[in-house]
Amino acid sequence: MKVMGIIFANDATVDALTSSRTMASLPFGGRYRQVDFHLSNMAAAGIRHVGIVSRHNYQSLMNHVGSGEEWGLEMEEGGLEFLTPYAMSVTNTYRGKLDALHSVLGFLEYGSDDEYVIMADSAVLSNMDLNAVLESHIASGKDITVVTKTGIADGKKQLDLALKLDESGEIIDMAVDYVADKSYLASMDVFVLSKTWLKEKVKEFIARNLFHMDRDLVLGQWQKGEITVNVYEFSGVALFNDTPAEYFRNSLALIDSGVRHDLFGGNHPVFTRVRDRVPSYYGENCEVEDSIVADGCIIEGEVEESVLFRDVTVCEGAEVENCVIMNNTVIGEGAELKYVILDKDVTVRPGARLIGTENNPIIITRGETV
Structure with missing residues (x-):
């Protein structure tokens, strides 16, 4: 059949x-x-x-x-x-x-x-x-x-x-x-x-x-x-x-x-396009808790209850909590993000502060600098 x-x-x-x-x-x-x-x-x-x-x-x-x-x-x-x-x-x-x-x-x-x-x-x-x-x-x-x-x-x-x-x-x-x-x-x-x-x-x-x-x-x-x-x-x-x-x-x-x-x-594996990356790097002073981190990331700051896609950089002193961060995004030193969705290729300037809510997360579109 x-x-x-x-x-x-x-x-x-x-x-x-x-x-x-x-x-x-x-x-x-x-x-x-x-x-x-x-x-x-x-x-x-x-x-x-x-x-x-x-x-x-x-x-x-x-x-x-x-x-x-x-x-x-x-x-x-x-x-x-x-x-x-x-x-x-x-x-x-x-x-x-x-x-x-x-x-x-x-x-x-x-x-x-x-x-x-x-x-x-x-x-x-x-x-x-x-x-x-x-x-x-x-x-x-x-x-x-x-x-x-x-x-x-x-x-x-x-x-x-x-x-x-x-x-x-x-x-x-x-x-x-x-x-x-x-x-x-x-x-x-x-x-x-x-x-x-x-x-x-x-x-x-x-x-x-x-x-x-x-x-x-x-x-x-x-x-x-x-x-x-x-x-x-x-x-x-x-x-x-x-x-x-x-x-x-x-x-x-x-x-x-x-x-x-x-x-x-549950019933079978989920396949996706193969994209080989180096393993993620975790800095000496970084803190990562209850998060999903894909390959190629560089994490120097704090990440909690978040999903990080490939090649995300979290600089020293940055705090990322309850966020979805897509590929090739850079989060600058001392930035604070809560309840945020960052699309691909976004740059968050050092010291920036983005605070959303669970029902109204802040969305930054692809390629933006904030």
Whole structure:
């Protein structure tokens, strides 16, 4: 049984952090990009035909993923393809997943022996056994399977797709862009469906001026009783990076060994592009506590409960607490940072003081000097 994968790179944004990159290429966890988790899930499930749909700002994503060698996608039949349906568009208008799929129908039609399609969005990170999801879908006999997570709905967070089940596991309510209470499950934006059925629905819906996966296909057709929906409840760690505050909290959540081990080794390893660096250097008077430090860093100051990506320099006397510091950043002598996200190539002047909060971290964009 052959399965193809589709990853949507741009369907969510995190304000300043995705102004010049896709959500899929957003750095996470010290060495990784968010797309790594989805590519690793698919590779572990034996999926060797993967398309990444990206409508803009995809250069860094292409540089990172390359030919897909790290995930075993460069030599297999089908392999990895970048799908840029709006690259030549004058208006660059994006109207939804179904619209994007209609623009890349050639990818869906290529490879006649692919029976199923697994689609994933880049904003939700997990270490998922997609073979188990596929088996659940086939056993259910239903048109589409939605992967969900309990504990995300809290009466505050707006969910792309919320589902409520009865005691037998059947759906009794469904809503889109809804602030749901704790009785609802949150869609992880992972869907399984047959390729033939998907192609038919994409053509049909675009002909009727309908473009949205969640609202028009899943919710709309379920309400009319025209499709059946299977729900797969994922039991592992699922990190929803839909806002800057969520990205910040989820990044620091990796300091918890239980979260870290589940996300990076729950079902299989997570692979990323190999970038060899020298080991990190820890100065004689430095202090590092409860932090994740990637290779190539130079630490002379104090770092506490933070995530440092590659080649970060923390000068003597600097204090870094509850921060996410991306590649090639320099934090000057005596600087004080708390609840801060520094993008790549940022320079913090000596003595600078940046203090945010957990719900409103300060974000310094790439290449800035503060």
